[in-house]
Structures are given as C-alpha cells and as structure tokens.
Amino acid sequence: MNKNQQNSKLSGIQKLSNSISERLKSKLSRRVVLCVFTSIIVIEGIILIPSVKRREKELLSQIKQMSYEKVAWILMTYPNASGKELVNHLSELIQPNMQILGGDIYTADGEKIGTFGESPELQLSNLSNSPKCSFKNIRYDDIIWSGQDMKTNYTIVIRHDASNVRPQLLAYIYRIIGLVIIISLFLTITVWxxxxxxxxxxxxxxxxxxxxxxxxxxxxxxxxxxxxxxxxR
Incomplete structure (x- = not known):
C-alpha cells in the first residue's frame, strides 16, 4: 500500500468519524442512541444473572459427577472392604486432578466409621432435613451421598475443592460482557x-x-x- 492509498484510507476514516460526530451533535440522535444502547444492556444484564447461576451449577455438577464415579467405582471394586479399608481406599482419591479434599464415612445406622483428608462441614444429621443436602462457599462444596444413592450400606460425605469455580465464573462473565458490548454496539449503530x-x-x-x-x-x-x-414521504 503506497502513501497515497494510505492517505486516502485515513481520509475516508476521518470523513466517517466527522460524519458520525456531526450526526451525534443532535440531541435527538444522542437520545435515540442512548436509549437503544441502554435498553439492550439492561436486557442482556437481566439475562446474564440466571445464565451465571446455571453456569455455576454446571461447573459444580462436573466436579461432583467426577468424584461420584470414582467413589462408586471403589465401592463396586471392594464390596466386602471393612470400614478402615474403605477409608484407606477413599483417601487415595485426594489428588489435585480429582478436586476431592476429604470426607466422612458413616454406616447405615449413622455411626461414623472414619475420616479421610479434610472433614466436611456437613454432618449426617443434615440428611434428615433433605435427601439431597449440600453446603458450598467460595472455597468448598460438600455433599452427602446416602447409601441408597451409592447402592451400598455406607453413607459418604465428600468435601470438594470448589476454589477454581469462581475464576471460571469470572472468565465466563467477562466473555459474556464483551460479547454483549459488541452486540449492543452493532445493534445500536444499525438501528441508529x-x-x-x-x-x-x-x-x-x-x-x-x-x-x-x-x-x-x-x-x-x-x-x-x-x-x-x-x-x-
């Protein structure tokens, strides 16, 4: 691209910029642009809230599903294991890629057999209030799997590492916000x-x-x- 072409291109961009600037000097134009842009941002913002909640549930569900499959595999592989042996087998799941920090193991009668890793905040007494109990915060996500869920005589409370969920949610929000801004600008300019x-x-x-x-x-x-x-007209 030679110098004349570059100057012509810059001149065209400058003319377009000046044209837009001249048009936006009108109060009516500014109000229309502001109303359209604000309306789209508000609508997308309202939609973003349930979308983030759904994404959080998906991320936590992925963690729980992975640990559920591993715990179920151990219970199926060692069906006759004693309580102490079961604790030892489950303690092997405490690995960085598994996101399992620990757990408590109870018998069908509610007697605590043992604990491996970090003890969850949830207790077996919480199961009486709801068949699907869970506790989560920024750092942890605890869940109770009853013997019926695990198809065994043991009830297991697992503590998951949920610390990576928040960064993933923030990255998801930033991506959505960027996409919303691009769509809003495009629609606003088109309508305007x-x-x-x-x-x-x-x-x-x-x-x-x-x-x-x-x-x-x-x-x-x-x-x-x-x-x-x-x-x-």
Whole structure:
C-alpha cells in the first residue's frame, strides 16, 4: 500500500468519524442512541444473572459427577472392604486432578466409621432435613451421598475443592460482557443509522427549514429554499 492509498484510507476514516460526530451533535440522535444502547444492556444484564447461576451449577455438577464415579467405582471394586479399608481406599482419591479434599464415612445406622483428608462441614444429621443436602462457599462444596444413592450400606460425605469455580465464573462473565458490548454496539449503530435516514434526518430538515422561515419573516426577506421540499414521504 503506497502513501497515497494510505492517505486516502485515513481520509475516508476521518470523513466517517466527522460524519458520525456531526450526526451525534443532535440531541435527538444522542437520545435515540442512548436509549437503544441502554435498553439492550439492561436486557442482556437481566439475562446474564440466571445464565451465571446455571453456569455455576454446571461447573459444580462436573466436579461432583467426577468424584461420584470414582467413589462408586471403589465401592463396586471392594464390596466386602471393612470400614478402615474403605477409608484407606477413599483417601487415595485426594489428588489435585480429582478436586476431592476429604470426607466422612458413616454406616447405615449413622455411626461414623472414619475420616479421610479434610472433614466436611456437613454432618449426617443434615440428611434428615433433605435427601439431597449440600453446603458450598467460595472455597468448598460438600455433599452427602446416602447409601441408597451409592447402592451400598455406607453413607459418604465428600468435601470438594470448589476454589477454581469462581475464576471460571469470572472468565465466563467477562466473555459474556464483551460479547454483549459488541452486540449492543452493532445493534445500536444499525438501528441508529436506519432511524437517522427514516426519521431523524427529516425531522432535523423540518426544524432547519422552520428556523429559516422564522429568520426570513423576522428580517422581512423572501421565503428561502426549503430542504424538506426534496423529501417524498
């Protein structure tokens, strides 16, 4: 690309920028652009809240599903293991890629057999209030799997590492916000350009002609040439 082409390209961009700037000097144009952009942002913001909640549930569900499969595999592989042996087998699941920090093991009678790793905040007594109990915060996500769920005589309370869920949610929110801004700008500019041609320009021409007519009457001059005459609506 030679220097003349570069200058021509820059001149075209500058003309477009000046044209947009001139159009936005109108209060009507600014109000239309602001209303459209704000409306889209508000609607997308309202939609974003349940979307983030759903994404959080998906991330936590992935963690729980992975640990459930591993725990179920141990119970199926060692069906006759004693309580102590079961604790030892489950303690092998405390690995960085498993996101299992620890857990408590209870018998069908509610007697605590043992604990491996970090002890969960949830207790077996919570199971009486709801068949699917869970406790979560920014750092942990605890869940109770009853013997019926695990198809065994043991009830297991697992503590999961949920610390990576928050960064993933923030990254998800940033991606959605960026996408929303791009869509909002595109729709706003598109709607504004069409309204500019169909509605705003004719109104501005009529206002300009009205000012001209007022000045002509005030100064006792001949009627000027009105630009709105060229409009065929």
């Amino acid at each position: 350009l069409f309204l500019e041609l169909i509605v705003i320009n004719p109104i501005l021409l009529l206002r300009s002609d009205l000012n001209k007519a007022g000045e002509a009457i005030y100064n006792d001059r001949e009627p000027p040439t009105f630009e709105s005459v060229s409009l065929h």
